[in-house]
Amino acid sequence: MHRTRIRIAEDALDANTTIANANWVDFERAGVQVVNLMSAPGSGKTTLLERVLPALPLRAGVLEGDVQGAIDAGRLAALHIPVVQVNTDPGFGGECHLDANMVRSALPELDLGAIDLLMIENVGNLVCPAEFRVGEDARAMICSVTEGEDKPLKYPLMFRACELVVINKVDLLPHLEFDLERLQYNVDAVNPEATQIVLSARSGEGVEAFGEWLTAIPERAAAAA
């Protein structure tokens, strides 16, 4: 009998990558660009989507990931944005992230022919979502200025995983002891390649730049092909 070494963690990630690739092929075939949007709880993912999606020159849909409930899906559906809800609570105590297979299980519910852009709103968490590709073309995260300047240094994997870092809630800056330049310096220290967009989803300031970034994803994909 020969000895076999089983590496569980790598196998689990390998399976995820296989399914993520299958998702990506399906999205690509349908001509849908996909963004995996991540952040800590309460950073303003849904508020930003409410603000930006209706104004886009693209047909956008949303896949909502939550441990429980469909509060955010309801907010977006009220704006006539197509939304599919994925709840992670059947997992071990409620999964703290979306993985590729959860997204795959939602594919039959998504009318990919009716959209050009799919925003995947991940579970609010700065750790595990960064470890699981789900078939996206780009990864974006939101960091709100109420969370402190140190977050890139404490959760570097998340900041490194993303092509775009949105800095949200800048309308609150006059009321905080917060050094925006220090946050931007810290983002740059862990991920110098990342695009940074400073905005307020509440006031609308800077949201146009996020809309332009989303609109340019198909152009970037075409240029890369």
Place this chain on the structure above:
Amino acid sequence: MHRTRIRIAEDALDANTTIANANWVDFERAGVQVVNLMSAPGSGKTTLLERVLPALPLRAGVLEGDVQGAIDAGRLAALHIPVVQVNTDPGFGGECHLDANMVRSALPELDLGAIDLLMIENVGNLVCPAEFRVGEDARAMICSVTEGEDKPLKYPLMFRACELVVINKVDLLPHLEFDLERLQYNVDAVNPEATQIVLSARSGEGVEAFGEWLTAIPERAAAAA
């Protein structure tokens, strides 16, 4: 050969519970009361500890849990509070929570004879930390008013796991569209037993009530024994 059914998830939690109980016995023997403090990233755990611990009529120490770095430990050590740092990044991509064995591995570094109260500052995350007891006497969480009123409904396990829910950053209420009563109603809906304390770690408003809650833990333990 009879058939055996292995339930991996429960086994993993059983092992954690066994080690958590061993930790609890060690803390109890040393006369140290232990609080597991949890929240989303950037809710103000460290700022609240900076504010409350030096004013307590107890000798308090802190076990700092972070994926990477020792920023918060440095802030507390500057106030002459004994601090031990646990980094979770050797785990699979950086563990998103502290478990009982991580806390156990820190015990040799903790001078339990020199403290009456140990605050365990967990990794910033509203999902997984709630699933892992670490040997604590009480569990407390912080929810900041910048995170929205819906968090108890989206992360019910965390709110249910805690004896105390601290509502932080109320100094920002004048600048937010936020319904404090609605948040308190939602906390009450998922955990009617929880004590709620409304405060601002930054202004100091309400922090005294949190200090009184911490001071009363040994009294409650004595009354229950």
